[in-house]
Amino acid sequence: MKMRYLLLFLFLVPLAFAAWQNVAMLAMGLSLTLLAIVYMVGMGFGINEMQMLAKDEFVQLIALAVMIVVLFAGDGLLNGISTSPAFREGSALTMQDTATAIIDTTLANATSLLGTISDFDASVATEASRASQCSLTGGGWSLGYGVSACGGYAMLAAPLSMSGGIVGFAIGELSAMKKLILMTETYALSLLLPLGILLRTFKITRGAGGLLMALGISLHIMLPAGVIFNEMLGATFLAHDHPADVEEQVADYRSEPSASIAECEPGDTNVPVVSAGWEAIDVGDALPDDWSDSNENKAVAGYMSLRKDIRAYIYTIFIRATLGPILALLMVMASVRALTALAGAEVDVSAISRFV
Amino acid sequence: MADICSPAFGTFFNNTLVPLMIYASTATAALIGLSYMAGTALSNPKVTLWSKTEAVQLVVSAISVFFILSAINVFCSINMVDVGAVFEMGGSTGNVYDAAESYLMGAAGLAHHAMIVVRYHLEAYTILSMVNMFECDFSTGTFGWGCLFGYSGTNMQPLGGYGAPMAALNTFFNSSIMAYFSALNFLFILLFVYKGFVFLFLPLGIFLRAMPYLRGFGSLLIAVAMSFLIIYPLMLAVLGMMSGVLLSYPPELSLASYDEQTFPDKEDTTGTEAAYEGADALHDDYFSGNENVAGAIELAAAAFIAAVFMPTVALLATIASINYLARLYGEEIDLSRITQLV
Numbered sequence: 001m002k003m004r005y006l007l008l009f010l011f012l013v014p015l016a017f018a019a020w021q022n023v024a025m026l027a028m029g030l031s032l033t034l035l036a037i038v039y040m041v042g043m044g045f046g047i048n049e050m051q052m053l054a055k056d057e058f059v060q061l062i063a064l065a066v067m068i069v070v071l072f073a074g075d076g077l078l079n080g081i082s083t084s085p086a087f088r089e090g091s092a093l094t095m096q097d098t099a100t101a102i103i104d105t106t107l108a109n110a111t112s113l114l115g116t117i118s119d120f121d122a123s124v125a126t127e128a129s130r131a132s133q134c135s136l137t138g139g140g141w142s143l144g145y146g147v148s149a150c151g152g153y154a155m156l157a158a159p160l161s162m163s164g165g166i167v168g169f170a171i172g173e174l175s176a177m178k179k180l181i182l183m184t185e186t187y188a189l190s191l192l193l194p195l196g197i198l199l200r201t202f203k204i205t206r207g208a209g210g211l212l213m214a215l216g217i218s219l220h221i222m223l224p225a226g227v228i229f230n231e232m233l234g235a236t237f238l239a240h241d242h243p244a245d246v247e248e249q250v251a252d253y254r255s256e257p258s259a260s261i262a263e264c265e266p267g268d269t270n271v272p273v274v275s276a277g278w279e280a281i282d283v284g285d286a287l288p289d290d291w292s293d294s295n296e297n298k299a300v301a302g303y304m305s306l307r308k309d310i311r312a313y314i315y316t317i318f319i320r321a322t323l324g325p326i327l328a329l330l331m332v333m334a335s336v337r338a339l340t341a342l343a344g345a346e347v348d349v350s351a352i353s354r355f356v
Numbered sequence: 357m358a359d360i361c362s363p364a365f366g367t368f369f370n371n372t373l374v375p376l377m378i379y380a381s382t383a384t385a386a387l388i389g390l391s392y393m394a395g396t397a398l399s400n401p402k403v404t405l406w407s408k409t410e411a412v413q414l415v416v417s418a419i420s421v422f423f424i425l426s427a428i429n430v431f432c433s434i435n436m437v438d439v440g441a442v443f444e445m446g447g448s449t450g451n452v453y454d455a456a457e458s459y460l461m462g463a464a465g466l467a468h469h470a471m472i473v474v475r476y477h478l479e480a481y482t483i484l485s486m487v488n489m490f491e492c493d494f495s496t497g498t499f500g501w502g503c504l505f506g507y508s509g510t511n512m513q514p515l516g517g518y519g520a521p522m523a524a525l526n527t528f529f530n531s532s533i534m535a536y537f538s539a540l541n542f543l544f545i546l547l548f549v550y551k552g553f554v555f556l557f558l559p560l561g562i563f564l565r566a567m568p569y570l571r572g573f574g575s576l577l578i579a580v581a582m583s584f585l586i587i588y589p590l591m592l593a594v595l596g597m598m599s600g601v602l603l604s605y606p607p608e609l610s611l612a613s614y615d616e617q618t619f620p621d622k623e624d625t626t627g628t629e630a631a632y633e634g635a636d637a638l639h640d641d642y643f644s645g646n647e648n649v650a651g652a653i654e655l656a657a658a659a660f661i662a663a664v665f666m667p668t669v670a671l672l673a674t675i676a677s678i679n680y681l682a683r684l685y686g687e688e689i690d691l692s693r694i695t696q697l698v
Contacts, residue, residue: 045412111650114524118517118649121517121519121521122515122516122517122518123517124517125513125516125517125518125519126512126515126516126517129511129512129513130510130511130512131512132511133490133507133509133510133511134493134502134506134507134508134509135506135507135508136505136506136508137506138505138506142506157519160519160520161519161520161522161523163520164519164520164521164522164523164524165523165524165526165527167520167524168523168524168527168528168653169524169527171524171650171653171654171657172527172528172653172654172657172660175653175654175658176660176661179601179602179657179658180661182601183598183601183661187445187598187601190443190444190445191445191594191597191598192594194443195443199590203680203684204423204586204677205587205590205677206680207673207676207679207680208587208591208673208674208677211669211676212594215669266510266512345676346676347672347676348672348675
């Protein structure tokens with residue numbers, strides 16, 4: 001009797017849904033028919049395993065019906081989370097918009113920093129390549145000399161090149177995150193989640209269905225949440241009322257790069273004169289007056305000013321552009337792992353985790 | 357139309373695979389029958405019980421094969437446009453197998469596109485970095501008096517400083533190559549499935565599942581066939597429905613802006629031009645408003661998502677499904693090592 005009521009309920013449910021929900025209900029109906037056949041065959045031939053299997057699957061079908069109902073309500077819940085004022089900033093309507101805005105700002109900053117580093121690199125390389133030559137030729141004789149007095153600048157090329165690589169990687173990471181958020185904003189609730197439920201109906205596609213459901217929910221919520229969470233942490237740190245000695249350093253994190261590369265004199269072979277060893281000068285100290293009287297010292301002064309600038313890059317490149325995406329992706333992976341297990345599909349996502 | 361849905365494949369299927377499956381089923385049934393008779397004649401309940409169990413397993417195998425073939429027929433007749441309509445979105449066209457193939461071809465195309473854009477930048481920067489310039493002392497305009505009676509001036513590489521963007525782009529050149537190869541690899545797996553080799557697992561699976569100690573191996577073969585014929589193309593077809601976002605790129609990064617013919621065309625003229633117009637003119641020869649390092653990186657990142665990340669998800673679902681199906685057939689198979697290869 002109870003079974004009949006349940007069947008009646010299952011066949012009436014489609015009337016309350018539209019589009020994919022109808023298809024999901026049809027899939028459930030089909031699955032139910034197959035289960036009935038399996039159960040009857042099991043009963044007819046006295047095969048207990050088949051009967052057990054059919055009963056097992058019937059429980060899964062009920063769980064799925066519950067999931068559909070939860071999704072129908074949860075759709076509003078997910079939208080509620082995504083539009084919650086706690087996760088929004090400015091005029092953004094959803095947390096996905098907020099995360100995209102954060103990524104766009106960080107991407108613009110990282111691109112600008114790559115431009116700055118490239119400009120330094122161009123100056124350094126041009127200066128390092130300068131060599132002075134002088135020769136006189138005539139009447140069957142020739143006299144001349146060549147001087148490469150700017151070689152000291154070459155030491156700056158390697159760290160600048162490495163910095164370019166790091167900033168480029170950060171830009172790539174941010175772009176990938178932006179693409180994923182755009183993808184989930186467009187497809188998570190309208191395709192991945194309903195299709196996942198649909199596929200979960202059948203035993204053979206249960207793994208794929210569970211994975212799609214987990215991906216849909218995790219990417220939709222956890223990915224932007226990770227980006228926003230990291231941004232909140234960083235902004236709170238920068239806005240915090242630090243003690244004076246710490247504040248001096250924190251101010252560097254908020255600053256813009258201001259290093260400069262002095263022009264090299266290719267014919268100047270003066271030996272460096274320094275009143276104090278450069279290793280005794282701390283980051284931010286004023287350079288001694290006799291510092292810039294040779295090309296070598298100019299190169300070291302360029303190095304010192306670039307070193308002082310490092311903190312101006314760290315916040316954008318390491319905290320916002322590297323740590324943020326890693327945090328968000330780890331949250332997504334942890335969530336996918338938990339939700340696939342919840343959806344009854346054991347998918348080993350460690351291979352995707354290795355991308356992080 | 358994918359090979360698997362073509363009439364030629366139907367002929368191959370009917371003439372080669374069906375007889376093979378019939379032979380395998382008949383041989384297995386005969387073996388089971390003989391075992392049952394031997395068990396009854398020798399009054400050995402172990403052998404008769406084994407025969408009964410295997411008879412049931414033979415039926416299960418046959419049903420599995422029937423199910424796989426039905427699923428293939430359904431996949432060949434499903435129109436992805438209709439599926440898209442159910443979820444109120446466009447995306448793929450053709451049947452499930454066509455859509456899967458089309459997505460991977462699109463992903464490979466995007467990765468190749470990213471390679472071209474990144475390579476264009478790298479090639480231009482490499483050429484520009486190598487340019488040498490000699491600036492004569494005491495110059496008046498482009499004429500240097502210092503070189504009148506000899507060679508007096510400064511030698512330099514005016515455009516030598518592209519180390520930072522080249523380091524950034526090198527990483528993404530490698531990543532787009534990896535994305536390209538990865539997409540081709542996934543496509544190869546798909547075509548391998550379409551060409552029918554996986555079907556040979558079916559008769560083998562039917563036969564081996566009934567053999568002592570080989571139940572696990574036989575189950576694995578059927579599970580592999582089922583997963584790669586159903587789950588893998590299905591997941592890729594779903595990705596195809598998302599191609600509107602996954603395979604898109606900004607219009608300013610179209611291939612028309614990065615014509616590789618630029619490089620041979622400029623080889624003969626650049627020297628003279630630079631002597632009169634300065635080194636920056638050389639830069640403009642290669643980049644007429646299309647220098648976009650961040651854009652090139654963005655494209656390579658998009659290619660990575662489309663050609664590596666998402667198809668890997670599809671393959672993981674397939675491997676998970678193999679595990680799941682093997683368990684359904686009553687055998688636990690540890691595929692964690694294979695997952696680590698992904």
